[in-house]
Amino acid sequence: MTESLKKHIREYIDISDEKLEKYCNAFTVQKVKKKEFLLREGSICNYEGFVINGCFKVFHTDRNADEQILYFGIENWWISDIDSFINNIPSKLNIQALEDSEILIISKVDKEKLYSEIPEIERLMRLKFQMSIIALQRRIIDNLSKSSEERYLEFLKKYPQTAHRITNIQMAAYLGVTPESLSRVRRKIVKS
Template sequence: MMESLKKHIREYVDISDEKLEKYCNAFMLQKVKKKELLLVEGNICDFEGFVVKGCFKVFHTDRNAAEQILYFAIENWWISDIDSFINRIPSKLTIQALEDSEILLISKNDKEKLYHEMPEVERLMRLKFQSSIIALQRRIIDNLSKSSEERYIEFLIKYPQTVHRLTNIQIAAYLGVTPESLSRLRKKIVGKA
């Protein structure tokens, strides 16, 4: 379990074996069943997680009870509600397992303590945070400037390892279209091929 986290960390920072062990030992493994909620909207998010196995969706439910999926997290992705985690406020997001999954979780207190003890950990999380901000910024720009067809094609290209794990309803909620619109998009794209 820890080997994937260790490998991931070493891709971003140079860290001694001793410090890496100490950092990884702060994580707790949690097994999450398909459809189980890891975080419920309204609760305070007290973890950051590293997905070891499985797939999660991070979403907000709007006033019409429709899901708006912010992102999916598969193996080697980090997952949390960063606003709730940092600011200790009720989450506006829900995190749900789409498959039987395994995730390594670290608490805010443990993470903050390790920041002070290991600059490498702070650097790692800063780099991951910057990557997340860049991805979010690109997603917002794409949603504002690209057609649903362009967004769907880009999703297929960017996340080929994820598409087959999702339902049409989930992909539609991520793209911000109805399942019927997604079905029409698929037919149109197949017709062009």
């Protein structure tokens, strides 16, 4: 079950087999059924997860009960509410499976312990955190400066393995447009 995690880690850092095994043994496998929540708003997020297979949406529900999707987590993605995880505060996010999924979970306590025992893991997570901040920064800039059509086409280009797994409504919630606007964008692209 941890082979995909091991492969993922080795893409970013050099680590001995012994240390890698110790780190991966701290994870537990959790099966999550389609539509099941891994995290609900208001709960404390006390884990980080690595998606083995399946698809998740990480989202916030606004005061109008509309979903604002931050990202989709598919195979080899990390999912969590980092604010709740680090600061031990109630989550403002929900994490829900869009497909039957399997995820490797590590608790905050285990992760912190392993940081001190395996410095390479702390480096890995620093690299992953930096990559996440860069992606978030780019997404904010894109949302402020690009049209919905440009954002849609960029999503299809960057995440082709995700696009076919989500609904039009979910795509629209990620792009920050209404489903009707997304339909217009798609029709315009088809006509071009």
